Amino acid sequence: xxxxxxxxxxxxxxxxxxxxxxxxxxxxxxxxxxxxxxxxxxxxxxxxxxxxxxxxxxxxxxxxxxxxxxxxxxxxxxxxxxxxxxxxxxxxxxxxxxxxxxxxxxxxxxxxxxx
Amino acid sequence: xxxxxxxxxxxxxxxxxxxxxxxxxxxxxxxxxxxxxxxxxxxxxxxxxxxxxxxxxxxxxxxxxxxxxxxxxxxxxxxxxxxxxxxxxxxxxxxxxxxxxxxxxxxxxxxx
Numbered sequence: 001x002x003x004x005x006x007x008x009x010x011x012x013x014x015x016x017x018x019x020x021x022x023x024x025x026x027x028x029x030x031x032x033x034x035x036x037x038x039x040x041x042x043x044x045x046x047x048x049x050x051x052x053x054x055x056x057x058x059x060x061x062x063x064x065x066x067x068x069x070x071x072x073x074x075x076x077x078x079x080x081x082x083x084x085x086x087x088x089x090x091x092x093x094x095x096x097x098x099x100x101x102x103x104x105x106x107x108x109x110x111x112x113x114x115x
Numbered sequence: 116x117x118x119x120x121x122x123x124x125x126x127x128x129x130x131x132x133x134x135x136x137x138x139x140x141x142x143x144x145x146x147x148x149x150x151x152x153x154x155x156x157x158x159x160x161x162x163x164x165x166x167x168x169x170x171x172x173x174x175x176x177x178x179x180x181x182x183x184x185x186x187x188x189x190x191x192x193x194x195x196x197x198x199x200x201x202x203x204x205x206x207x208x209x210x211x212x213x214x215x216x217x218x219x220x221x222x223x224x225x226x227x
Contacts, residue, residue: 042217090158106158
């Protein structure tokens with residue numbers, strides 16, 4: 001049982017490039033989340049999903065897109081990367097919506113630098 | 116957007132009890148309060164969760180007053196390995212979207 005896995009671990013992008021951050025969970029969780037964490041700051045929710053085919057915006061969705069075609073996978077797409085997107089990105093999953101009687105399981109993170 | 120508020124940092128000595136308080140004035144009726152621990156270069160890890168009054172597990176206690184506008188994480192007899200950032204998480208309703216908000220986090224430093 002690997003839990004939540006993320007790839008890649010590190011990535012450097014040039015301004016204007018695009019990329020997809022991968023996230024997979026093997027716990028059969030319905031809920032999945034993407035957060036970003038800037039240096040010295042707390043986590044901010046980008047997008048979340050309540051099940052395959054259903055996604056919704058979090059606090060900071062601009063510049064990102066997500067899709068959820070399967071229960072296991074929840075990729076995060078960055079289009080036209082900007083320096084402001086330099087951050088550490090964490091994916092998480094839970095069996096219920098995280099704010100109601102639940103525990104989120106986090107992946108190890110992807111450290112992204114945009115130059 | 117409603118926010119949670121925590122102290123930025125706290126210092127303690129090994130063996131002491133540490134209490135970290137989180138303020139969350141706009142918590143929704145059906146939201147739980149969850150605390151996470153984060154070490155450098157790692158994702159957050161669940162510590163404890165509660166709805167009201169007191170919850171205790173093998174590593175911590177969580178105290179929640181009747182009005183639920185704050186909560187206090189209590190770590191008994193801390194050790195050097197408890198040095199980490201501690202976050203409280205509650206969910207705030209915002210129209211049709213739930214805005215899960217982590218607090219700014221409290222850097223706990225345990226000294227020998």
